[in-house]
Amino acid sequence: MSRGQGRRLVPSYLAPGGSSAPTRNSLQALTVLIATGLSASPHHTPAQQRLLDLTAKGPLTVAESAGYLRLPMGVGKMIASQLVDDGYLMARAPLTGLPDGIRTPGAEQPTKSLLERVRDGLLAL
Amino acid sequence: MSGEAASIPEDLTVTAIHEVAIAALSATTVGSLATVALVARSRRTLSRSLAQARAGAAVEQQRRDEALQHLVSGRLPSLALHLRSDHYPVPGLGDTSLSGTEFAALLDSVQELFAKVVLEERHRVDAAARAALRGAFMEVQAKSYQLQTDLDALQQTCEDEETLKNYFRLDHLNEQLVRLVQKGAIVAGSWPGLVRADTHLPDLVTGAKSRLHGFERISVHSKLRTETVGVVGRAAEPIAVACTELLANALESSRADLMVEVTLLQPDNGAVCIQIDDAGKGMTAEEASRAAQLLAGRQQALLTELGDPPALGFAAIGKLVADHGFQVTVDQASPYSGVRAIITIPPALVTSIDPHTDPLSAMSPVPAPAPRTPRRAITSAGPGAVGPDSDALPQRHRRGRRAAGLEERTAAGGHPPEPTQARSTWDDFEQGIAAGRAGTPSDIRNEDRT
Numbered sequence: 001m002s003r004g005q006g007r008r009l010v011p012s013y014l015a016p017g018g019s020s021a022p023t024r025n026s027l028q029a030l031t032v033l034i035a036t037g038l039s040a041s042p043h044h045t046p047a048q049q050r051l052l053d054l055t056a057k058g059p060l061t062v063a064e065s066a067g068y069l070r071l072p073m074g075v076g077k078m079i080a081s082q083l084v085d086d087g088y089l090m091a092r093a094p095l096t097g098l099p100d101g102i103r104t105p106g107a108e109q110p111t112k113s114l115l116e117r118v119r120d121g122l123l124a125l
Numbered sequence: 126m127s128g129e130a131a132s133i134p135e136d137l138t139v140t141a142i143h144e145v146a147i148a149a150l151s152a153t154t155v156g157s158l159a160t161v162a163l164v165a166r167s168r169r170t171l172s173r174s175l176a177q178a179r180a181g182a183a184v185e186q187q188r189r190d191e192a193l194q195h196l197v198s199g200r201l202p203s204l205a206l207h208l209r210s211d212h213y214p215v216p217g218l219g220d221t222s223l224s225g226t227e228f229a230a231l232l233d234s235v236q237e238l239f240a241k242v243v244l245e246e247r248h249r250v251d252a253a254a255r256a257a258l259r260g261a262f263m264e265v266q267a268k269s270y271q272l273q274t275d276l277d278a279l280q281q282t283c284e285d286e287e288t289l290k291n292y293f294r295l296d297h298l299n300e301q302l303v304r305l306v307q308k309g310a311i312v313a314g315s316w317p318g319l320v321r322a323d324t325h326l327p328d329l330v331t332g333a334k335s336r337l338h339g340f341e342r343i344s345v346h347s348k349l350r351t352e353t354v355g356v357v358g359r360a361a362e363p364i365a366v367a368c369t370e371l372l373a374n375a376l377e378s379s380r381a382d383l384m385v386e387v388t389l390l391q392p393d394n395g396a397v398c399i400q401i402d403d404a405g406k407g408m409t410a411e412e413a414s415r416a417a418q419l420l421a422g423r424q425q426a427l428l429t430e431l432g433d434p435p436a437l438g439f440a441a442i443g444k445l446v447a448d449h450g451f452q453v454t455v456d457q458a459s460p461y462s463g464v465r466a467i468i469t470i471p472p473a474l475v476t477s478i479d480p481h482t483d484p485l486s487a488m489s490p491v492p493a494p495a496p497r498t499p500r501r502a503i504t505s506a507g508p509g510a511v512g513p514d515s516d517a518l519p520q521r522h523r524r525g526r527r528a529a530g531l532e533e534r535t536a537a538g539g540h541p542p543e544p545t546q547a548r549s550t551w552d553d554f555e556q557g558i559a560a561g562r563a564g565t566p567s568d569i570r571n572e573d574r575t
Contacts, residue, residue, distance in 0.1 A: 006322045007367070008273065009332035013293035014488040017341065027300050045488045046331075069487035074284040081286070085240060 012075045015047035016082060027077045027084070029063040030094040038088045047071065048079050052088060057090075183524035188220055188265050189228055195219045200238055208243050251427045255313040258428075263311035266318050269303045297335070304336040304369055305361075305437075311366065311441040312426070321361040323476050326354045326389055327489035329361060330399055333368035334387075335488075339376050345490040352485060354389075354397055354490060355478035356470060362472060364399075365447040367453055371401050371466040374455075379405030379463055386461075389490075395472035404461035416455050422447030450474065495558040 035056045040049040047069060054065055083089040098105025110118075199216055206213035276296045283289045299425040307318055334343045356364055356389045361467035370435050373436040375385040400572045419426055428447065431440055442453050452469040 007319055008268065008277050009321065009324065010328055010382050010488050011277070011335050012488075014158055014335050014340070016293075016332065040421075046491050049491050052493075062423045070285070070484070071487055072281045074282075074286070076279065077284065078286055078289060081431040083258055119416060 005101055013074060015045060015075050016050070016078045017043075019047040027062050027080055027091055028094065029061065029077075031062050031080075031090040032059045032064060032072075032078060032094070033084075034090040034092060036061045036088060036090055040088070045079070047075075048083060051076075051079055051083065055089060061094075088098060102124055129198045130498065140565070145240035145541060146185035161269075179236040192218060192220055192228070194234060198233060200232075200236060203238055204236060205243065207355055208240060210245075244476070247427070247429065249270055254428055259310055259315045262306040262313060263315055263318065265306045266310060269299055269306065270319070272299050273303070297338075300336045301338055304366075304373075307366060308370065308437050308441045311444055312428070312435075312437045313429070314425075314444075317366055317445070318363040319362055320358060322358050324358070324361040325352075325476055325478055325480075325483075326397060326399075326484050327492075328391055328472075328486045329356055329385060329485060330368055331367050333365045334372060336369050337373055337376060339381070342376060342381075342383070343385045345385060345389070345391045346411045347490045347492050349389050349391050349397075349492065352480040353477045354391065355476045356397075357474050357476045360449045360470070360474040361449065362475075363449045364451060364468065367442045367445050367451070367468055368399055368401075370442055371455070371468065375401050375403035375405065375466065375545075385460075385556040395475065397470045397475050399468040401466040401468075402461060403463035404459065407458060407463055408444065408455070415457055420444045420446060420453045420455065426461055453560060456500060 028088075033051075033055050035052065038096045045051070050069055051065055054060055054068055060068075062080050063073060063075055065080065066073050069076065071079075080089060080091070084091045164507045195216075195218075199219070203213060203215045207215045218224055273296070276292055276299060278297070280289060280292050283292060311317060316494075326349065327345070330345050334345065335339045363507065372385060372387070377386070379385065388400045390400055392398060397403055416439050419439040420443050422445075426440040426443065428435060431437060445451075446453055451471060451474060453466065454468045454469075455464055457465040457467070
């Protein structure tokens with residue numbers, strides 16, 4: 001949002017749009033969002049449309065989508081919840097503690113070698 | 126007369142003396158009588174002309190008195206009203222017989238002095254009022270910016286939806302407050318109060334919209350040809366303020382269920398336009414001419430001329446236009462019978478911003494899809510591709526689709542891939558496909574999204 005060190009120009013309250021009913025969803029940062037195939041309609045805010053565009057390319061966690069959109073995590077959760085309520089997105093709980101039958105696409109347990117590569121990458125920054 | 130009596134001769138005989146005396150006396154008497162008659166006549170003439178002169182002077186005095194009375198009770202009060210509003214006429218000298226005289230010139234100079242003093246005093250009082258307002262508004266503006274910083278920081282970490290909504294409400298209220306005091310400060314002679322970096326035009330308009338109550342009714346469409354269109358830093362906040370005021374007018378003058386349509390356009394002359402259409406009741410000719418006068422920004426508007434409550438919007442825009450050199454017009458009708466307001470940003474204030482290093486806000490309007498063009502890329506993609514006229518069997522174009530997806534993602538976020546990097550990514554992808562077909566779990570999908 002705030003670009004560089006300047007004063008904020010575009011506030012976050014534009015992201016979820018107007019009066020939104022409280023959602024019953026309790027999304028977590030690692031909840032995976034999956035597109036249901038419905039495309040964005042004109043009543044969606046630009047942030048919601050961008051989230052739908054992102055998830056149309058493949059499942060994505062709430063945290064990642066908020067990062068891509070450069071929104072605070074809470075705001076990302078809020079717009080994701082709205083889209084889940086309206087049926088534009090499906091939410092899948094994170095992998096941990098789930099029976100094997102409900103596997104989240106793209107959320108398999110990372111292998112040791114991948115984790116090592118992530119660590120090396122982070123250290124190299 | 127006594128001189129004539131003394132001139133009688135003494136050396137004559139008695140008779141002669143007598144006759145002579147008689148003759149002399151009679152002559153003297155006749156002369157005296159004639160003299161008396163002449164003198165009397167001249168006295169009459171004199172007194173008559175004196176009376177005439179007195180009467181003339183009295184008339185003249187009366188005329189002057191009347192002219193002076195007319196100045197005090199007629200011309201000066203009318204002039205005072207005329208200086209407030211041009212609608213009041215100012216009467217002239219009144220008595221034309223005085224015109225051209227020194228007295229009339231003196232009266233005119235009194236009137237000129239009166240007008241000069243009234244205007245000077247009005248400007249002095251207005252400047253004092255503006256200075257007081259400016260000081261107060263700028264302090265409030267600074268405090269509101271502090272509040273904005275704090276509220277924004279709270280939103281960054283808050284994850285509870287209800288709390289976040291409360292923060293949103295407060296943040297929006299604060300933005301409206303900033304807008305009101307900033308507008309007042311600008312009319313009072315202040316600068317907009319902050320300098321921004323070069324800013325994407327869609328972000329600027331979105332930011333302007335966020336400062337208004339009822340922003341949900343504003344729909345922004347970007348018809349910009351690229352995502353690089355930006356406004357130079359020094360003009361960014363002024364244009365945002367001008368845009369906010371025009372949007373506020375559009376919202377106020379149209380019904381609560383009507384949308385305000387904003388379109389970002391890029392004509393061929395290098396300028397960029399923000400076009401604001403409302404479906405309201407429009408402006409009367411008088412309102413339009415008054416608006417045009419204020420928007421031209423040629424003269425500083427006085428607070429006393431802005432009405433009660435003062436209409437500050439156009440006056441603020443006029444000041445910004447004069448200071449920063451963009452143009453604002455409100456003289457056209459919108460296609461929906463309301464007003465079409467256009468902000469024209471000249472090429473000197475337009476800049477290019479790399480959307481990869483400096484991406485647009487997620488809340489900015491999604492750019493319009495490019496016009497449909499023939500997909501020549503498919504027909505020339507390679508040996509596997511089949512033209513529409515070909516006799517060959519139709520084939521699936523998975524590679525083409527996937528490549529298109531990659532391009533979209535590149536456009537949405539990261540850098541354009543280096544050729545070597547692209548090749549390795551592509552190789553990874555091919556391996557992933559192969560692994561997927563072989564039925565083995567793969568990590569490539571996760572890695573792919575970095």
